[in-house]
Amino acid sequence: MAEKRKQILIADDDEDYLFQMETYIRSFGFDVIRAESQKEAEILIENTKPDLAIFDLMMERDDSGFILCYKMKRKHPDVPIILATAVASETGISFGVNSATDQQWIKADLYLEKGIRKDQLHKEINKLLKL
Amino acid sequence: MKKLNVLVVDDEPGIRSGVSRILNNFTVSYPFMDADIGFNVIEAETGEKAIDIIDSEQIEIVLLDNKLPGIQGTDVLDFINKNKPDILVMMITSYASLELAIKATNIGAHDFIPKPFTPQELKSSLENVSKHLFLRGMTKKMNKEGKEIRYQFLSVLSHELKAPLNAIDGYLRMMQNKEAGENIEDYQQMIERSLNRIKGMRNLIMDLLDLTKIRLEKKTERLENVKIKNVAQNAIESINPYAIQKDVNISLTDESNCELNADPSDIEIIFNNLISNAVKYNKDGGKVEVKLEMNNNKLLISVTDTGIGMTNEETKKLFNEFFRVKSEQTKHITGSGLGLSIVKGIVDLYHGEIKVESKTGEGSTFSIILPM
Numbered sequence: 278m279a280e281k282r283k284q285i286l287i288a289d290d291d292e293d294y295l296f297q298m299e300t301y302i303r304s305f306g307f308d309v310i311r312a313e314s315q316k317e318a319e320i321l322i323e324n325t326k327p328d329l330a331i332f333d334l335m336m337e338r339d340d341s342g343f344i345l346c347y348k349m350k351r352k353h354p355d356v357p358i359i360l361a362t363a364v365a366s367e368t369g370i371s372f373g374v375n376s377a378t379d380q381q382w383i384k385a386d387l388y389l390e391k392g393i394r395k396d397q398l399h400k401e402i403n404k405l406l407k408l
Numbered sequence: 409m410k411k412l413n414v415l416v417v418d419d420e421p422g423i424r425s426g427v428s429r430i431l432n433n434f435t436v437s438y439p440f441m442d443a444d445i446g447f448n449v450i451e452a453e454t455g456e457k458a459i460d461i462i463d464s465e466q467i468e469i470v471l472l473d474n475k476l477p478g479i480q481g482t483d484v485l486d487f488i489n490k491n492k493p494d495i496l497v498m499m500i501t502s503y504a505s506l507e508l509a510i511k512a513t514n515i516g517a518h519d520f521i522p523k524p525f526t527p528q529e530l531k532s533s534l535e536n537v538s539k540h541l542f543l544r545g546m547t548k549k550m551n552k553e554g555k556e557i558r559y560q561f562l563s564v565l566s567h568e569l570k571a572p573l574n575a576i577d578g579y580l581r582m583m584q585n586k587e588a589g590e591n592i593e594d595y596q597q598m599i600e601r602s603l604n605r606i607k608g609m610r611n612l613i614m615d616l617l618d619l620t621k622i623r624l625e626k627k628t629e630r631l632e633n634v635k636i637k638n639v640a641q642n643a644i645e646s647i648n649p650y651a652i653q654k655d656v657n658i659s660l661t662d663e664s665n666c667e668l669n670a671d672p673s674d675i676e677i678i679f680n681n682l683i684s685n686a687v688k689y690n691k692d693g694g695k696v697e698v699k700l701e702m703n704n705n706k707l708l709i710s711v712t713d714t715g716i717g718m719t720n721e722e723t724k725k726l727f728n729e730f731f732r733v734k735s736e737q738t739k740h741i742t743g744s745g746l747g748l749s750i751v752k753g754i755v756d757l758y759h760g761e762i763k764v765e766s767k768t769g770e771g772s773t774f775s776i777i778l779p780m
Contacts, residue, residue: 290734293575293601300587314734335567337734362567391574395581 284308288318289333315341334362346384357405360385411448417458418473424451430527436538445538455479473500489516564730572605608742615746622753630671637662643679651687664700674754681747686713712773718766727752
């Protein structure tokens, strides 16, 4: 019996970025559910349980991604989350999810700067899905 | 002249009056300060009295003897650390109690003056302290006003500039890797989207230049008598092709016949932004009314649309840099989020006012009042 395809939730208010991510992730053989805003993503979190989620940091609010991480982990603590953003480290905003204090407040499993290469994205997703 | 309040706490009246005499006629000046600093001396003979004064008055510097009749100097220092940490404390200590002086600086005293001191020693100590206070005040002020705003601006700007770059970069990679196959027609949409994002970025850069121009406040360079009606008319003409596509009608009523002493490009930016917003955020078949009126020697410009309108919460943030109303209806409208902060910046330059009234689903009116 064929295993059910893994489902990945992507939330991003940039329609081009969303389209590109969706194209790649489908090409990796996953199903995609898309949300174009924090609000849409919140509804999806309440009603579905994806196998992995990728959230953009800045959507309606500057901290939309953080809020979505928090809500997802409260509802489904076992769903791995990638937090993606175009905010550059050179502006002084530097955070990761590697130190204990960061993990306390950023409820994401991986933090990615946007513009990631396709094969690298595939590798990171597989790692988080333990494939 | 700025005066710093210095509290002298010592049980010896001779020391207190000596300090008063020396400091009351002493001023400190630095080339980088626009005003000299003088001193106003207040005296306390016990620690208890000192605490009362510290509690009720604005004190900047405390000269504190440790050996006092009731509570000790270190107790007063402790109180200051807990309650008024901004006060700088100088311990007055005899040469014999170096150990105490070190202890005091360890628990928060800024410095110490060995007793007996010469007038010159006291003066140079106070000079150092006041320099320290001045620099601390400046740093605080700069941090509060400039750095935070600049930091926030840069982080958002970097996001706004990187987002289109990432999108275009992403599409180019997809084409490079032939993600949609060999046929160029299958990439048409990606090419169009890339061009669209480049256009958005170009607009953002133009807006940034406008914003920089306001920041530099160069407006006085090109002041002339500007016929407001002509500027409004030009703006309408340049936006009209777009308005026709959206079936939006723009009308202009001029009851002012006004000429304003201004930089014409500033007035142009105001009209371009307000009218293009009124068209962009309008419904198909909607209307835009531009009105010019005179009232009490002030020019009133109003732009009313029959567009999607805004909530109270949205109008509050409307003039913030990079703020954009995000909803299903605005999703496909491009903009830098800088237009209205630029308009607000210009209106401020001319000591005017800008107001907005809006109702969701019905439309908005932007009014600007400019003094003549």
